[in-house]
Amino acid sequence: xxxxxxxxxxxxxxxxxxxxxxxxxxxxxxxxxxxxxxxxxxxxxxxxxxxxxxxxxxxxxxxxxxxxxxxxxxxxxxxxxxxxxxxxxxxxxxxxxxxxxxxxxxxxxxxxxxxxxxxxxxxxxxxxxxxxxxxxxxxxxxxxxxxxxxxxxxxxxxxxxxxxxxxxxxxxxxxxxxxxxxxxxxxxxxxxxxxxxxxxxxxxxxxxxxxxxxxxxxxxxxxxxxxxxxxxxxxxxxxxxxxxxxxxxxxxxxxxxxxxxxxxxxxxxxxxxxxxxxxxxxxxxxxxxxxxxxxxxxxxxxxxxxxxxxxxxxxxxxxxxxxxxxxxxxxxxxxxxxxxxxxxxxxxxxxxxxxxxxxxxxxxxxxxxxxxxxxxxxxxxxxxxxxxxxxxxxxxxxxxxxxxxxxxxxxxxxxxxxxxxxxxxxxxxxxxxxxxxxxxxxxxxxxxxxxxxxxxxxxxxxxxxxxxxxxxxxxxxxxxxxxxxxxxxxxxxxxxxxxxxxxxxxxxxxxxxxxxxxxxxxxxxxxxxxxxxxxxxxxxxxxxxxxxxxxxxxxxxxxxxxxxxxxxxxxxxxxxx
Amino acid sequence: xxxxxxxxxxxxxxxxxxxxxxxxxxxxxxxxxxxxxxxxxxxxxxxxxxxxxxxxx
Numbered sequence: 001x002x003x004x005x006x007x008x009x010x011x012x013x014x015x016x017x018x019x020x021x022x023x024x025x026x027x028x029x030x031x032x033x034x035x036x037x038x039x040x041x042x043x044x045x046x047x048x049x050x051x052x053x054x055x056x057x058x059x060x061x062x063x064x065x066x067x068x069x070x071x072x073x074x075x076x077x078x079x080x081x082x083x084x085x086x087x088x089x090x091x092x093x094x095x096x097x098x099x100x101x102x103x104x105x106x107x108x109x110x111x112x113x114x115x116x117x118x119x120x121x122x123x124x125x126x127x128x129x130x131x132x133x134x135x136x137x138x139x140x141x142x143x144x145x146x147x148x149x150x151x152x153x154x155x156x157x158x159x160x161x162x163x164x165x166x167x168x169x170x171x172x173x174x175x176x177x178x179x180x181x182x183x184x185x186x187x188x189x190x191x192x193x194x195x196x197x198x199x200x201x202x203x204x205x206x207x208x209x210x211x212x213x214x215x216x217x218x219x220x221x222x223x224x225x226x227x228x229x230x231x232x233x234x235x236x237x238x239x240x241x242x243x244x245x246x247x248x249x250x251x252x253x254x255x256x257x258x259x260x261x262x263x264x265x266x267x268x269x270x271x272x273x274x275x276x277x278x279x280x281x282x283x284x285x286x287x288x289x290x291x292x293x294x295x296x297x298x299x300x301x302x303x304x305x306x307x308x309x310x311x312x313x314x315x316x317x318x319x320x321x322x323x324x325x326x327x328x329x330x331x332x333x334x335x336x337x338x339x340x341x342x343x344x345x346x347x348x349x350x351x352x353x354x355x356x357x358x359x360x361x362x363x364x365x366x367x368x369x370x371x372x373x374x375x376x377x378x379x380x381x382x383x384x385x386x387x388x389x390x391x392x393x394x395x396x397x398x399x400x401x402x403x404x405x406x407x408x409x410x411x412x413x414x415x416x417x418x419x420x421x422x423x424x425x426x427x428x429x430x431x432x433x434x435x436x437x438x439x440x441x442x443x444x445x446x447x448x449x450x451x452x453x454x455x456x457x458x459x460x461x462x463x464x465x466x467x468x469x470x471x472x473x474x475x476x477x478x479x480x481x482x483x484x485x486x487x488x489x490x491x492x493x494x495x496x497x498x499x500x501x502x503x504x505x506x507x508x509x510x511x512x513x514x515x516x517x518x519x520x521x522x523x524x525x526x527x528x529x530x531x532x533x534x535x536x537x538x539x540x541x542x543x544x545x546x547x548x549x550x551x552x553x554x555x556x557x558x559x560x561x562x563x564x565x566x567x568x569x570x571x572x573x574x575x576x577x
Numbered sequence: 578x579x580x581x582x583x584x585x586x587x588x589x590x591x592x593x594x595x596x597x598x599x600x601x602x603x604x605x606x607x608x609x610x611x612x613x614x615x616x617x618x619x620x621x622x623x624x625x626x627x628x629x630x631x632x633x634x
Contacts (some may be wrong), residue, residue, distance in 0.1 A: 161601070177592070178600050187602055191609045198610075199618070225621045229613070265599045272605050276613030280621075286627045297617060 010096065014508035015409065017519040019174075024092030029111075030109060030411040031085035032403070036496050037076050038116075039396070042073040043489040050482035052452070053475050060452040061126065067450065070124040075234065075391065076148070077116055080155050082399050083189060083241045089406065090186040090244075092453040095179075096167035105161055108154045115150030118143045131450060133231060136207060136218045143209035148199060152230070156197045157191045179347035181261055182251070184350050185244025188268040193237045195276060199229025206368055221288040227552035232279035235387070236397040239309075240271055246316045249350040252405050253341060255516035256323025258315045259544055267315070270308035278302045281369040286380050288495070293370075298369040313358045314552050318545035320351075323516075325545075333540060333547045344514055345421040349401025350428040356395035358555060360433075364389060364440060373566050376573060378468045379450075381478075382443025389436040392485070397429055400492050407496055408510055413503030417495040418512050424495065428488025437483030442474040443567070 010019035038281070045066045064375040092099050099105065122128035122144035130138040134145075166187065170174060179187060203226035209215045246263070250256040258264045279296040283289055324336035341347045364386040367373050406416045417420065424456065447454065447466055454466040454475075465471075503509075515521060540546040588606065 166602070178596065188605075191606050193603065194606060195610050196614055219625075221625050222622070225618065225625070229618065256624055262596070262599075267598060269605060269608075273612050276609070277617050279613075279617060284620075288628055289621055290624050293620050301616060425624045 004552075010098070012542065013093070013409065013518075015510050015518050016093075018093050019096035020458050023102035023105075024088050024097075025410055026266065027087045027102060027105050027109070028088040028092075028101060029407075031081050031088065032407055032410060033500065034079035034109075035085060035112065036071050036403070036493060038073055038078040038081060038559060039489065042070055042078055043291075043486050045070040045073065046053065046388040046482055050479045053392070054479050057350045064129045064131075065123055065126060065452075066493045068129055068131050068205050069120060070121060072123065072148075075132060076151065079238050079391065079395060079399075080151075080370035081112070083193075083237060084155060084158045085406075085410075086241055086245070086402075087158060087190060088165075089184055089410070090183045091165035091169070094183050095166065095169040096174040097165055097172070099165040100161055100168055105158065105180075106156045107160075112154035115147040115152075115154065118147030118150070118289075120147075122147065133227060134204075134207065135208070135227075136223050138221050139209070139211060142208060142211040145204050145211055145528075147433055149204050149208060152197050152201050152204070152561075154200075155193065159193050162186070162190050173572075178265070179285055180242050181258065181264060182248045184256070185240055185247060185268060189237045189244065190239035192233065192240055192275065196230045196233025196237060199226050199233065200231075201229065203227040208414065213391060224283060224286060225289075228279040229276070232282060233276055236278070237434065238391055239275065240268065241246055242310050242357070242395040242398045243268070243316075245402045246312070246350055246354060247319070249346045249398070249401055249537055250319045250323065252402075252515060252517045253344050253347040253350065255318060255521055256319045258319045259316065260324050260337040263311060264315050267311035270304055270311075274301055274305040275308070278305060278365075278369060281365075281374060284371055284374040295371055299371060303370055304364075309358075309362055309429055311353070313555065314548060315352075316354050317551060318548040321545040321548050329493040332536065333550055336547060339512055344446050345404045345425055346401045346513070348422075349397050349404075349425040352425055353394050353397040353401065356389060356397075356429065356433065360436060360559060361386065361389035361394050363559055366520070366559075367562065367566050370566075370569055376570060377482050378555040379444050379448060380443035381439045381447045381449050383440030384449050385436045385443055388439065389434065392431060393432045393436060397425060397432070399427065401425065403492070405494060405515075407499055408503065410510060411500055411503065412505060412507065413499055415461065415495070416498040416503045421492050421495050424488055424491040426488075427491060428485055431484025431488055433481070435485055436476055438474045438481055442471060442478065445469070445471055445474070447471060447475070447559035466508045518528045 002112070010021055011145070012018070013047050034216050046057060049057065049063065049066050049070060052063050065471075088099065088105070091097065119128070122141045125141075128134075128144035130144075134140065166179070166183070178184070203223055206215065206223060206226070247258065250258075277297040280289070280294050281302075284294055284298070290528035320340070321336050324330055324340060330336035330339040335562045352486045368377065368383065368386060397514060404415060404421055454463070454471075456463040540550075543549050592600070
């Protein structure tokens with residue numbers, strides 16, 4: 001990447017060496033702060049939702065309001081606001097480029113905040129207890145749909161501004177050749193977001209028109225197929241952005257890079273082309289869609305996107321291993337991992353996010369995408385466990401990890417609460433692990449999702465099976481996990497807020513973190529090819545990342561075992577002959 | 578992520594076509610809309626349109 005002579009007004013960051021445009025910096029900071037506030041709000045709701053299961057006196061009506069708002073706040077507002085911050089950061093700071101149309105960007109930010117306020121008012125006032133999916137014939141107040149449309153439209157404009165930044169940066173030659181991989185990953189997220197937001201806008205526009213009386217009805221099947229364009233697609237924006245953040249964290253915390261950058265780019269392209277097809281796995285029991293449509297999209301074509309995830313699942317740990325071996329750190333197959341910087345919040349967040357996303361979130365998602373297996377867990381707590389594993393253990397943890405670097409850089413303040421930051425990823429990941437594993441297990445036992453009273457006390461015929469056996473224990477573990485995760489969330493928000501409010505102002509932030517990136521970072525001692533494989537001999541020494549190779553083999557074995565177990569369970573449920 | 582100090586070699590060879598394809602964000606944008614637009618959306622809507630109407634509707 002070449003430094004540009006065309007943008008003399010940009011400031012050079014003393015920490016990273018990048019040229020910084022103040023408009024882009026302020027915008028990215030504003031979005032990041034708004035995102036953190038949304039996360040804090042969603043966490044407060046999570047506590048009440050979880051404790052209701054343990055007897056906290058919350059009426060069913062309010063429980064549904066909380067669940068509806070928790071879903072929108074976390075899945076849409078927190079994640080997409082943070083992703084817009086990342087898009088502006090990536091397309092300005094990482095490209096040494098300027099922010100285009102900053103006034104438009106600020107106007108869009110205001111419209112998005114207005115949209116959030118409208119949607120939250122509708123949900124908390126009991127005028128939009130329609131859950132995240134908002135399936136018709138459930139109806140909500142028009143301002144709910146308008147609020148979501150304002151927010152989604154704002155993200156779409158932000159994506160357009162991201163592309164404008166990239167195109168103009170290219171034209172002004174602030175970078176040469178291909179986009180840096182991290183920005184390329186953000187571009188993939190933005191591209192995936194376009195289709196997602198367009199289909200989502202179409203779905204919500206239909207309901208908005210119905211709510212104001214322009215349409216007499218909206219076909220539920222039509223709505224569902226449109227809705228899952230954004231319902232699933234927005235999570236794939238998260239996926240691409242999360243992988244880009246993984247690569248950024250390798251660079252920041254280890255000074256590393258992927259072992260084959262071209263392969264990583266190809267994996268992003270596979271995600272771009274095929275990940276949206278996974279939306280069909282939400283429609284596995286939809287009566288309108290034919291079997292061919294459902295099976296072709298989920299059991300065949302989606303595996304091209306799964307291949308992309310597998311490539312990243314190899315490339316990221318291999319990048320970590322290669323960076324460590326370049327510096328001669330660690331002996332044997334896993335010494336590089338043992339002697340990794342586990343006290344750095346960015347590194348621990350990265351590893352915990354990668355491991356949990358791969359071993360739990362990804363595998364459970366692929367299982368759910370198999371039509372026959374989906375029948376066993378459809379609309380159970382298993383689904384909730386799966387998407388908490390993806391967007392909380394995976395995406396949110398990765399975003400928390402990069403925040404420890406991004407917010408101090410954007411705010412030009414020193415990080416406050418480094419000791420808390422070092423522990424936070426472990427506390428948060430531990431809580432979410434307990435939460436999600438208990439949810440997955442409860443779902444296997446048939447516990448339904450989105451039901452306030454598992455005893456169905458107001459129903460003509462009560463249900464007793466969810467108060468027996470291991471179900472109460474699992475539901476208790478869900479609550480304990482939620483509390484622990486919220487404690488981790490409070491630690492994160494505390495560090496962020498303290499940094500923003502009382503952090504020491506500086507032009508060279510991150511002095512209290514071990515950064516291996518930028519002009520002040522020490523270079524690797526020697527090229528990788530001149531280093532021995534740290535004591536490894538025989539066949540393992542032939543590989544550039546032998547430890548990762550061994551871990552990947554273990555992961556594949558884990559995948560096979562879970563697949564066999566899932567099909568065994570299926571055979572027990574539906575005996576043939 | 579690369580730092581500020583990396584410069585491209587001005588005498589470098591032309592970019593290989595696979596890399597040019599990967600670098601073409603507009604092409605990728607079209608792919609991201611066309612593939613799910615046809616396989617998920619259009620196919621799905623066609624199947625819904627083919628459903629027999631209930632006689633009482």
